[in-house]
Amino acid sequence: MMAIVTLLIAPLAFSNGPARAVPRSRVPFSVCAARVSARPAYAVSMGPPTVKSVQKDVDDRMAKTIQALSISLATIRTGRANPAMLDRVSVEYFGALTPLNQMASVGTPTAQQLVIDPYDKSAIKDIERAITESDLGMMPSSDGNVIRLNVPPLTEDRRKEFAKQCKAFGEDAKVALRNIRRDAMESIKKMEKAAESPLGKDESADAQDNVDKAVKKFTKQIDETVAVKEKEIMKV
Known part of the structure; x- marks a missing residue:
């Protein structure tokens, strides 16, 4: 039996956009456990979306994006033994x-x-x-x-390489946030134009503002999560 290793050339697990090829070193196998749905939960619900359901979906999917990012970062070596490697x-x-x-x-x-x-x-x-x-x-x-x-100690060049990989994971997570925001904004605008029970302009503006606040909140979490991992990697 021949053993081979695969790093899954596939879309990044927390991406919500179109499928795209990703360099094999940037696709950790473990992130599949925290895959973010490509479709909003309310898109397959029994009834039409509401401002509340859209906001809940935004929060849930963005939280899963952070979770997926954390799992991805855990696979990167830090010079210390870790089963996630x-x-x-x-x-x-x-x-x-x-x-x-x-x-x-x-x-x-x-x-x-x-x-x-x-x-x-x-x-x-x-x-x-x-x-x-x-x-x-x-x-x-x-x-x-x-x-x-x-587990051999990391060289300076290897540490820098892994630090760049952390940033790449962070950028991919931010792309996922932007895709989630896009879905939410489209849903809110459709509700505003709905023939039956249209969403008022003020209510629509408030809903869109809340989505943007969520994006800022989770973007900050991404930056903080990546910074912690980078510090861990660069620590000699």
Whole structure:
């Protein structure tokens, strides 16, 4: 069985816009768990949208965008052992690509070492090969029961590279916010023009203003989240 690693060349998980190819180093596997819906929740609801439902959808989707960003940033190395570092590794297991974290438990006995304990010991060689072929830059060592990974300290150039990657994740999250804002504004304007029970201009203006306030609030959270990770990476 040949093991390979994949970093999913796919749209970024929290993007709400059209599908676009993303460099493989920028698509962590784990963010799929926090995927943001491409369609507003009220778009598939039983009744027409209301100002309240639109605002709730905005808050929910933007919160999920922050959640997805946090998961993405967790996969970036900081020079210390962290099980999330392996979230981008998938192994070909019985003919299907399977996330490594679904095939084994991962521990951190020391700040510089990861220990991978496969549930199926016969898959150890496949897991080793997948790790070797990944972009982790670490060589696995196995005793037949567990796999050990020693986490080397980051060089200055590598730290800068990872810091740039953090900024890229942050920018993608901001694109998601803008797409959510666009959906909300379109819905509010449609309500304002509706033939039945049209939304008053003042109420429409207030609703749009609240959406913009939400964008500013979550944009600030993105900047703060990225800054914390960058500081963690650059700390020697």
